[in-house]
Amino acid sequence: MKTIPFVTVDVFTTERFAGNPLAVITDARGLSDQEMQQIATEFGYSETSFVLPPRDPENTAEVRIFTPVTEIPFAGHPNVGTAYVIANMETLFGRAVDDQLRFEEKGGLVDVMISRNPDGSLAGATIRAPGPLYIGAVIDPAIMAPCINLHPEQINTNHHNPVFASVGLKFILIEVSDIDALSQAASRLEPLEALRTRYASEDCDCATFLYTWIGENHVRARMFAPFDNVIEDPATGSASAALAAFLTTLPSGKDRTKLLVEQGVEMGRRSLIELDVRMFSGAVDHVTIKGSSVEIMKGTLSV
Numbered sequence: 001m002k003t004i005p006f007v008t009v010d011v012f013t014t015e016r017f018a019g020n021p022l023a024v025i026t027d028a029r030g031l032s033d034q035e036m037q038q039i040a041t042e043f044g045y046s047e048t049s050f051v052l053p054p055r056d057p058e059n060t061a062e063v064r065i066f067t068p069v070t071e072i073p074f075a076g077h078p079n080v081g082t083a084y085v086i087a088n089m090e091t092l093f094g095r096a097v098d099d100q101l102r103f104e105e106k107g108g109l110v111d112v113m114i115s116r117n118p119d120g121s122l123a124g125a126t127i128r129a130p131g132p133l134y135i136g137a138v139i140d141p142a143i144m145a146p147c148i149n150l151h152p153e154q155i156n157t158n159h160h161n162p163v164f165a166s167v168g169l170k171f172i173l174i175e176v177s178d179i180d181a182l183s184q185a186a187s188r189l190e191p192l193e194a195l196r197t198r199y200a201s202e203d204c205d206c207a208t209f210l211y212t213w214i215g216e217n218h219v220r221a222r223m224f225a226p227f228d229n230v231i232e233d234p235a236t237g238s239a240s241a242a243l244a245a246f247l248t249t250l251p252s253g254k255d256r257t258k259l260l261v262e263q264g265v266e267m268g269r270r271s272l273i274e275l276d277v278r279m280f281s282g283a284v285d286h287v288t289i290k291g292s293s294v295e296i297m298k299g300t301l302s303v
Helices: 033-043 076-087 141-148 179-184 189-198 237-247
Strands: 003-011 020-025 048-052 061-066 100-105 108-116 122-128 134-138 163-166 170-175 208-215 218-225 230-233 258-263 271-280 283-291 293-302
Touching: 003 076, 020 033, 020 076, 033 048, 033 061, 048 076, 061 076, 076 100, 076 108, 076 122, 076 237, 076 283, 076 293, 122 293, 141 170, 141 189, 141 208, 163 237, 170 237, 179 208, 179 218, 208 237, 218 237, 237 258, 237 271, 237 283
Parallel strands: 020 048, 061 100, 170 208, 218 258
Antiparallel strands: 003 020, 003 293, 048 061, 100 108, 108 122, 122 283, 134 163, 163 170, 208 218, 218 230, 258 271, 271 283
């Protein structure tokens, strides 16, 4: 039997029992893929991260991310939370930890900058999404609406139709008409299954990211991923990054390079995600995702 250390944190918040919970396995050496999946399923959070020695010694660590049902190539809140946990450690695999980190992940290299308060305490982490902006198929609102328990007229198409997009992990981005529509939304499995079949070429589990504007550069959002056993996610950095990047491609958003995403309100776990889109020659170069974390508990698990 192996004894494995772990830390849990709430991510994209400075308040305990808000934000998005994450379990970080701080030394995953010796764990099989099956054991990692079993641990992630046992925790039951939207994601659990597993920290391993880097393959390239120039990097900080290899980080693998599992939902309750599968491994994924990249996600926002596991990176922000994992960076927070590592930055609180004096050493990692025998090496000193500094405020510039780089994670090896299935989706690519993820650069991380740790920020600190004047007293030296951790303020948060900023990560760079590993992938370029991908924009996929556009979905008719009449097809999309039943999947999210809304009527077609509750999907706002003034700026864009529902669309597949990614900067490392793919989502369907959907602007809804108002807060009432956002509150009413929910996943419906039968039409979602039909949608997944219809858009099989997108190779996506049809996770939906719904949002509505509530202020200048400020949106409220919700994310549903039932095929990943995530009924609702209180903070989704990868989806927020995809949205921020996508908005800059719209005629109405050419100068919109900063975005604040407020998520998890309906779940009682309010989260705040700060996005910054970096442009080069008029196109999206990369997106950074910034947020705070707070430690909840630490201990060991037996495998």
